[in-house]
Amino acid sequence: MARSLRFTVTVMAPMSAGLLLHQNYWVGYALLTCILGFTLDTGGSVLHRAALFAIAGAVVVAGATLGAGVAGHVWLTATALVGTAALYALVEAVHPSAAFAARFFCLATAIAAIEVPFQPADIGVVAVFAVYAWMVSVAWDLVTGLWRPSAAPTLSAIVAHVRETQRERLLFAAIVAVAVAAAFLVGHMLGLPHPHWAVFAVVIVLRDDTHFSRRMIGYLVLGTVLGAGAAFLYGAAVTSPAGLMAGITLAALVRWPGQKLHGALGMAAMAAFVILLLQLVGTLIAVPIHAAADRVVDVVLGCAFSLAALIINARLRTWLGWDTA
Secondary structure, three states: OHHHHHHHHHHHHHHHHHHHHOOOOHHHHHHHHHHHHHHHOOOOOHHHHHHHHHHHHHHHHHHHHHHHOOOOOOHHHHHHHHOOOOOHHHHHOOOOHHHHHHHHHHHHHHHHOOOOOOOHHHHHHHHHHHHHHHHHHHHHHHHHHEEEEEEEEOOOHHHHHHHHHHHHHHHHHHHHHHHHHHHHHHHHOOOOHHHHHHHHHHHOOOOOOOOHHHHHHHHHHHHHHHHHHHHHHHHHHHOHHHHHHHHHHHHHHHHHHHHHHHHHHHHHHHHHHHHHHHHHHHHHHHHOOHHHHHHHHHHHHHHHHHHHHHHHHHHHHHHOOOOOO
């Protein structure tokens, strides 16, 4: 419950600020910074945490800058996403923090290239919310009296792991890159409004551990259907901005308790969070948004390519005589 409350306090600030200031465009980058900062927060000293939240902001800015550079060009966007996905695949087994950072680098690239233009002023917004999320982390431990020690990996351990699994990492990176390119290009050709969701689905579920990846695919598909259904029903009954904010807050609050009960419930909470957030944006700008159906279609598309990637990875490793995961 403590983690859930800290998560909610961290991620609701960008949306509250956006509502108060009547801003929509920079909220996404502020939200990415807060969520990534929360996931990278492995505890430690005040200065150590400051470095972690600075890294979170830098990852978002770097990804968004790359996305802004390729925006409007389909093949350049696909190439950028392939590169970021390959980076994720190289580091995903090193440590959860490295995997989260690489995922959000890919997501920030996709959002800036496809959804929301990234402006130079947004760098300042990212910095502000990185500092805010760091302050929440420090203040929370001071208030509760439970200072979390550092659980971050050492650089030497990261380098050693990458060297030990170099050939497997390279093969997996190539397969993930192809899966991401295929998911994005097919989504684009089908005219899906959020093809980056299919891309993100790939980097969420694909791990070098085949059995774990298959379980994650099931969790993500089931959770997305449940979360999309719940968000659709809630959004149909509650249409005011205040009511939608309450729903978003509730989704944030149940994110971690739901994850502890079942992986699909955690995914459902995040799906509802994103869908209600987009519905809130649509309400504020008076544009109808069909986020629930779009989310399900994109996630299923991404998971289909992920499953194909797992099959190809396993068969290639068997053909090469490597141990399969």
